[in-house]
């Protein structure tokens with residue numbers, strides 16, 4: 001039986017406008033995943049072939065779960081723990097919410113560290129520090145490894161990044177998150193547009209387009225498919241209650257379906273713009289496009305000094321990376337703050353400052369683990385990589401799958417559809433048809449995600465996975 005409790009917070013804040021919400025939600029989605037991860041994953045896994053698989057994952061798995069999270073949030077006007085608790089009555093589904101809060105801790109701990117690197121590289125670029133690295137990837141690699149492996153510097157930058165994050169969340173939903181997104185998202189779009197223009201105008205830049213967009217199905221392997229699926233969750237900020245929390249600040253007038261489509265379009269568009277900007281510049285300068293995760297922090301600093309106005313372009317690039325990381329990081333911290341405000345009745349200031357501080361502390365260990373101090377040596381990976389893998393391979397997909405199961409088994413498809421249709425003006429629809437579509441989508445996405453999790457667990461426990469069986 002569903003027990004509908006009224007939300008005790010009658011003065012709960014709401015987004016100021018539909019545009020504000022779309023920018024905030026796409027700000028959460030657009031982050032390091034789009035500008036840092038997507039371009040090199042696509043570049044190394046078959047270009048457009050990877051992009052096609054990624055888009056299929058976004059539409060089949062991402063869209064239904066995104067809609068589900070937004071609807072759960074708006075229906076209950078509560079953050080994840082309260083929302084799942086409220087909709088499930090006396091049963092134990094609130095653990096899905098707790099899993100989300102735990103994922104937020106895990107992700108922000110390492111995300112804040114990389115956020116700090118983006119700040120450091122923005123300042124390095126601005127001060128002309130890339131000049132000494134021009135055309136020398138080996139030296140640039142050494143500078144980067146030395147920086148992230150050192151004890152003091154990266155922690156200072158991480159703490160600075162976390163203070164920006166805390167500063168925005170303390171200000172609240174409308175004047176903090178929404179205002180921040182309204183400034184930063186258009187800036188990201190405009191600057192990326194300029195960088196694409198610059199990249200395409202460089203001689204040889206168009207070869208980068210081919211690298212990124214020409215489908216090479218022979219480079220696509222089972223491992224790329226698994227990667228595309230995991231990335232679909234990470235890039236849309238799904239499976240940890242971010243979108244439940246953002247949905248809880250929505251009013252009933254909004255059309256959830258079109259808002260979700262906007263978020264997906266913006267997220268995908270920005271990932272492609274970033275890929276285009278990066279690879280046109282990399283190809284024009286004859287740099288190595290397959291440098292993987294090191295592409296951004298190692299290769300790009302060696303080529304910016306070689307293009308006209310390199311100081312400006314380099315600074316702008318790292319500045320958008322910083323803004324993208326910040327709009328995502330705030331959405332992660334908001335999940336934690338909203339939990340303590342909604343469920344424990346804490347003030348926003350107290351919750352944000354205390355837990356922003358705790359996460360910064362865990363982040364310090366994360367950063368130190370890239371140097372000599374590694375507390376997870378026994379697992380053969382650094383604490384930093386451990387948290388990254390734990391969240392993107394297990395916590396987010398599990399969170400997403402149980403959210404889908406929750407809707408199917410507990411909340412019920414008709415109630416979900418009614419919530420989705422609230423802001424829809426066009427009433428010419430056949431309800432049972434849409435209910436079946438939603439049911440099929442959610443069942444498919446939970447099955448795919450379960451397979452994904454089993455595959456990863458087999459890999460971890462028995463060193464056997466689809467990728468390995470297929471010889472990759």
Ligand code: PHE
Nearest residue numbers: 029031032033234235237328
């Ligand atoms: N979507 C963000 C990115 O692409 C990361 C993120 C994951 C943000 C989960 C919030 C929740 O970088």
